[in-house]
Amino acid sequence: DADVTQTPRNRITKTGKRIMLECSQTKGHDRMYWYRQDPGLGLQLIYYSFDVKDINKGEISDGYSVSRQAQAKFSLSLESAIPNQTALYFCATSDTRTVTGELFFGEGSRLTVL
Amino acid sequence: AQKITQTQPGMFVQEKEAVTLDCTYDTSDPSYGLFWYKQPSSGEMIFLIYQGSYDQQNATEGRYSLNFQKARKSANLVISASQLGDSAMYFCATQGTQGAQKLVFGQGTRLTINP
Numbered sequence: 001d002a003d004v005t006q007t008p009r010n011r012i013t014k015t016g017k018r019i020m021l022e023c024s025q026t027k028g029h030d031r032m033y034w035y036r037q038d039p040g041l042g043l044q045l046i047y048y049s050f051d052v053k054d055i056n057k058g059e060i061s062d063g064y065s066v067s068r069q070a071q072a073k074f075s076l077s078l079e080s081a082i083p084n085q086t087a088l089y090f091c092a093t094s095d096t097r098t099v100t101g102e103l104f105f106g107e108g109s110r111l112t113v114l
Numbered sequence: 115a116q117k118i119t120q121t122q123p124g125m126f127v128q129e130k131e132a133v134t135l136d137c138t139y140d141t142s143d144p145s146y147g148l149f150w151y152k153q154p155s156s157g158e159m160i161f162l163i164y165q166g167s168y169d170q171q172n173a174t175e176g177r178y179s180l181n182f183q184k185a186r187k188s189a190n191l192v193i194s195a196s197q198l199g200d201s202a203m204y205f206c207a208t209q210g211t212q213g214a215q216k217l218v219f220g221q222g223t224r225l226t227i228n229p
Contacts, residue, residue: 040222042219044219045216045217048216103161103217
């Protein structure tokens with residue numbers, strides 16, 4: 001089983017619908033992140049959380065909200081989806097205690113908004 | 115603020131040849147890390163290699179090495195003896211050790227290995 005699990009892996013929805021992408025991790029890491037990747041582009045940070053009580057906006061947080069329900073769970077919501085939110089979404093984790101601080105990614109959630 | 119620039123949108127290399135993927139960075143943090151990730155066509159992000167800004171030696175991991183030139187602010191990835199399975203997108207990223215410690219990515223280079 002993957003250490004960082006994202007659900008759903010694929011979702012097609014319509015404009016105006018509310019969508020939630022969920023992320024859970026078994027790595028015991030304190031930090032969690034949501035990134036968005038548009039076709040042919042790098043990853044852009046949406047939100048990040050350094051612990052359950054700490055939520056921070058990233059570069060492109062407009063139109064998104066998050067909830068850190070527990071250390072292991074971090075969900076991303078699109079309150080009213082629009083077509084330009086069609087993208088591949090990644091959840092990632094990292095451990096404050098490591099020297100490198102590398103991110104461990106989930107397998108991605110591909111969202112299509114019609 | 116941090117910024118990563120990858121100037122090669124695509125590269126084509128013959129199998130078994132070495133390949134260098136370019137990455138330049140800009141950061142105001144006195145201490146930072148540099149990362150390379152691989153994204154195959156299946157979509158997952160795979161961590162390849164890390165270089166700390168105060169590391170004296172260039173990082174190596176198997177066939178991957180990072181050519182770190184601090185004065186030039188470059189952190190090029192070198193893949194030796196390329197294989198067909200190396201065909202993928204490659205992303206360079208940087209993370210400061212102060213403040214928010216967010217990982218900032220470049221736009222990536224698509225590497226194609228030809229048989």
